[in-house]
Amino acid sequence: MCGICGVVGHHPGTPIVLEGLRRLEYRGYDSAGIATIDHHQHITRCRAAGKLDNLEAALRETPLTGTTAIGHTRWATHGAPTTLNAHPHHVGQVAIVHNGIIENFAELKRELSARGRSFTTETDSEVIAHLLDECIERGDTPQEAAFATIRRLEGAYALAxxxxxxxGLLIGARHGAPLAIGYGEGEMFLGSDSLALAPLSRRITYLEDGDWCVLKTHSVEIFDQEGNKVHRSIQTASLTSGQIGKDGYRHFMEKELHEHPLAIGQTLQRITDPTTRQLVLPEMPFDPATLPRATITACGSAFYAGMVGRYWLESIARLPIDIDVASELRYRNPPQPNQGMALLISQSGETADTLGVLRVLKKEQQKIVSILNVEHSTMGRESDLVLGMVAGPEISVASTKAFTAQLSVLAALTLTFARKRGVINAQQERELTNHLLDLPSRAAEVMKLFGAVRVMARVIAQARDVLYLGRGICMPIAQEGALKLKEISYIHAEAYAAGELKHGPISLIDPSVPVVAIAPSTILFDKTLSNLQEAKARGGRILAFTDAKGAERLSDIAEHLVILPDVDAFVAPILYTIPVQMLAYEVALLKGTDVDQPRNLAKSVTVE
Incomplete structure (x- = not known):
């Protein structure tokens, strides 16, 4: 994930920003750059592909002067990892750095091009600089230009x-991507991660979603998305990197829950042609059109992501799928088809059982495709093809944003396979792709639901046993919810296909056993409603995640509802994952457990 650092003050800005970028290297990146305002009031910049050492060498050749500076480490999504595409982007009288995804980039670019604007990069970020410069040219102040520009942007982003x-002026903005302000003596700092600000300031303000700020050497003004001036508290940050890395959140898990929109957006951005809005995956080491069947395997939450992938690949791409947990598959030795594919999913790329089954399947002449958050891991090196996520580091033991990033890649893979297998037409593909690419904005809306989820959590926290129910493609999301609750709150929870309720689990239901339903109105809703009515009739306390249409019909039987934005059934599993994980987090807070490091668990299971 990209990193931002900026300063406005009285010391040379370049070394301050460069050091801040070094503290952000852990995020991963493939190019970097810095821009300053020199003593003649002109913007100067220096960029380099590769590591910060390359940028530092370039700066020795072409030093940048000035005390106002912005810098960026870029993980390539739109456009190759080249110096040309590296940030900062400089257009006319403006320079910007940007984390995230601009969903309406293509529309804005067409509009700007029609007005005579010329583009020099392959990135979505360049449209931001053009919009700003256009405002400046017509006579707007920088503050007016910034406000007008951010009101045109759709997606998840952080900007400097x-x-x-x-x-002596630096403007920042955030929507669905983190951004923090650091307070110095006669200087101010901006960072996408407070770790970048650690050596510079212990006094930190974390911008809220939709905020934008105007920084000068001795002052800060913060505005909300409507342009109203607002107050945000100043916090004293710990000097330990572990504490600072939480960016003001109580736990890494809370921080990572808030990073869902960015993880989804940057993952999709990396595999999308921004001009055509068409998904573009790497060349496959096989022909999807003739693939006889495929095997999916993983462990833990990644296995549930694979189950969602199975639904998509079978129902949309019409590809038969076998699926099994890696710890079983590696010893079960099932027959494999000639010229088959194995799809493996892992956050770390070092999961022992998944790595073991990879080697078993390679011996069976299966082509190995891995979905990984750490591409240069052991699994990455031993795979025929890696489909990388851009979720960034995940510190909390319980996986959150990596799960939705995995689902995003699986959805993109499904549509690619469906096209190559000739089972959907161009219009169907376009519609489903648009639903997928609109998802980061919907995910940002879900971040406003913590309060509603907290009310539901009070019921769960009093229980010893909880049932999660889902139907169809929502069943794996119910399983993910039950797993998260067990992992971090230590409450026993089980997930069932709602249609299986009468085949045994209904005997467990009484007023002491809450029933959590994953129930979007677009996915087998009538069937789910019927199952929940049966549970209600036996004293069950019904808690449901649904949309506005579903809420109308559930209001008579559900004790608590969390109402999500309306989305197409295709992407509903990704969106509904987020509040299910939020519920587990809120319950764990009430229980007082160690959220980030639950007992008996490790982040990466690297031994059997």
């Missing part, structure tokens, strides 16, 4: 902006 002729 500087303007020619305005030394």
């Amino acid at each position: 902006m500087i303007f020619e002729g305005h030394d």
